Amino acid sequence: MNGDPTVPEAGTYAVDFRDGSVGQVMGCEGGLVHLRPLGGGREWDCPPESLGQAPPGEVLREKVRRLNRERRLP
Numbered sequence: 001m002n003g004d005p006t007v008p009e010a011g012t013y014a015v016d017f018r019d020g021s022v023g024q025v026m027g028c029e030g031g032l033v034h035l036r037p038l039g040g041g042r043e044w045d046c047p048p049e050s051l052g053q054a055p056p057g058e059v060l061r062e063k064v065r066r067l068n069r070e071r072r073l074p
Helices: 056-072
Strands: 013-016 021-029 032-037 044-046 051-053
Touching: 013 032, 013 044, 021 056
Parallel strands: none
Antiparallel strands: 013 021, 013 051, 021 032, 032 044
């Protein structure tokens, strides 16, 4: 993304250690990483030092929750 090994690549999933939120990495600007919630919602910014790789099980759970919500819509 920007050559910084502490910044996850766009499209990968990361956990924000500040509150445990899992999101998809959308990009990096101004020293902050932009994350989108897996289940939808408002994007948020996180400093790279507060991010870690999201556990695959957590990513899968969030994707299943999103699919289930979409199926319930009329």
